[in-house]
Amino acid sequence: MTETTRTAPRTPATGAGLALLGGPRAVPRDSPGGTWPIITPADEQAVLRVLRSGRLNAASAGETEVAGLEEAWALATGTRHCVAVASGTAALHLALRGLGIGPGDEVIVPALTMNATAHAVYAAGATPVFADIEPDTYTLDPRAAAPVAGPRTAALLPVHLHGLPADMPALGRLAGRLDIPVVEDAAQAHGAELDGRRAGALGTAGCFSLHPSKNLPTCGEGGLITTDDDDLYEQLVRLRNFGELVPTGARSYVAHRAALNARIAPMAAAFTGSQLSRFDDDARRREPGIRGFLDRLAGLPGLRVPGIPAGRTHAWHILRLMPEPEELGLGPEHRAGLRATLHRVLRAEGVPVSQYQVAPLPAHPAFRPAGLSEPAALEQVAERFPVTAAVVDGSLCLQRRHLDPAAGPLLRRYADGFEKVWQHLDLIRRMTLSRPAPGWREVLRRG
Ligand SMILES: Cc1ncc(COP(=O)(O)O)c(C=O)c1O
Known part of the structure; x- marks a missing residue:
């Protein structure tokens, strides 16, 4: 697992250069690669x-x-x-x-x-x-x-x-x-x-x-x-x-x-x-680009990349990235807000991060225990599934585009985007504090 003792660096407070504020995108619109599935x-x-x-x-x-x-x-x-x-x-x-x-x-x-x-x-x-x-x-x-x-x-x-x-x-x-x-x-x-x-x-x-x-x-x-x-x-x-x-x-x-x-x-x-006739070859070809991307992200303070326990391999179907609010100078109550801020800022740079699963499954109306009011059911889920609750609120995913075996250069652009955004952590913190985002309970209440 990725251990980190890194601390958040002091960064420019203005955000000048971020695409969200009118700067150039880290990932140009016409960047090639990122098609999945590939149909031959x-x-x-x-x-x-x-x-x-x-x-x-x-x-x-x-x-x-x-x-x-x-x-x-x-x-x-x-x-x-x-x-x-x-x-x-x-x-x-x-x-x-x-x-x-x-x-x-x-x-x-x-x-x-x-x-x-x-x-x-x-x-x-x-x-x-x-x-x-x-x-x-x-x-x-x-x-x-x-x-x-x-x-x-x-x-x-x-x-x-x-x-x-x-x-x-x-x-x-x-x-x-x-x-x-x-x-x-x-x-x-x-x-x-x-x-x-x-x-x-x-x-x-x-x-x-x-x-x-x-x-x-x-x-x-x-x-x-x-x-x-x-x-x-x-x-x-x-x-x-x-x-x-x-x-x-x-x-x-x-x-x-x-x-x-x-x-x-x-x-x-x-x-x-x-x-299937090219499945193993595709997996082998996509591995270096994904590893290189995750290695660069692992160097950023307060960002957890997927780890692989000994004896296992990863098919990299989805890449889940977990910003750690405490390591970035924010309280745990800002988990959803930090994720939402990074989502906006990264997407503006052309990095297509998304949320995969917006609430713990047992909190969905279809799967809640019968006979409990909605607030009681959601409270129970928060108590019983704290890890899932933190992960759905706090993490961002990359889906699909990295599966293109030729996506290596595109993933390097995505890593550029993350590194650029991490140059502006003071602004990210301020944006997070000024704009609270709904957590999974609020998302469910809104239906
Ligand atoms: C973990 C998991 N289980 C089951 C399914 C269901 O598969 P399908 O969409 O082919 O019915 C999916 C599909 O996304 C999945 O991701």
Whole structure:
């Protein structure tokens, strides 16, 4: 983790030169790079191949694109099976149902994640029980998960948020004591590793999203489930297709389980298969630019960059940056204000920072405990999930553009932008103090 003893330097108070005040942008408007996903002629050909074949859905006789992608992703993750489905959310939903999780069961979910993680638990008929995240990795804290586990806990659902595997050894030990499976939400973590094994091979089942923004994208919607468990595989194949058995000849249309249609489209599978052929190469090519960018930001006082615990690798799906108000001479009550100020000033410089998740998930109206007033519910969330609350209020993210393997020069411009803004910390402090920003509670109240 990034340790820092740096102190905020004295800086010019006027802000002269900042783009927000009329100076030149650190990142010129026409700066090249930063496109994601990149669509090559080979990707287009893959989609055309399906269109021209006439096999337009996965139930078409002779369809091979879906099976091809499944085989390739099982190989890439080092798992026995892969089942391609309609989305990352469907992957989570089916993995839970395939493991027999349903009404009356509880599933432990981190308080910081995309809302799909909790929706999938509800869709399976179970109840998400939230636990706080670790401050350094932004992933489910095993020490927070243990106390909320109980007799109804039927699975752990850690999220490898932003591309960093969660602490799977500790979570695996907890699951082992409870005799329950661990389902990985690896929607953001294609290719990330822990102790030499890839995300998707770290639990009982691994669930990936192929959303176009993801490191492994598709040209629509899609998801992948990986597992070594033969029985689970059989269930998943049924659950994605109306509960029907895999046809050996003609389709029977006999439903063996209640289930929806969660099939992926062959065009989506073909596109992803084409992307997959350069996936490792893209990851290798983007690494130096991202490392160089984060190294420069790590040199700025009061700015925490993502750390990688020993034994893990990071897929860098999202880069989360955490300004530390106390290190910049501000009280912790100015966390949201500091983030909002930096957001304005950096965006004016052409650095496209954004907020990823605006409130802890358990505070969203859909996931609040029933029977509590809104103020009481939000107070409870603030008490139970302090790390998540601080992270959503205080941090900024870079998304998507850095995934372009050729984004190195663009990332150098972004680092120039950060360094320029950090020359004006006195002004940043004054702006923060003069313009309070709404924290997550206020954002939720405004709806
Ligand atoms: C952590 C996480 N889980 C689940 C999902 C859901 O995936 P999809 O959008 O493919 O349904 C996403 C998508 O952004 C995600 O980031």
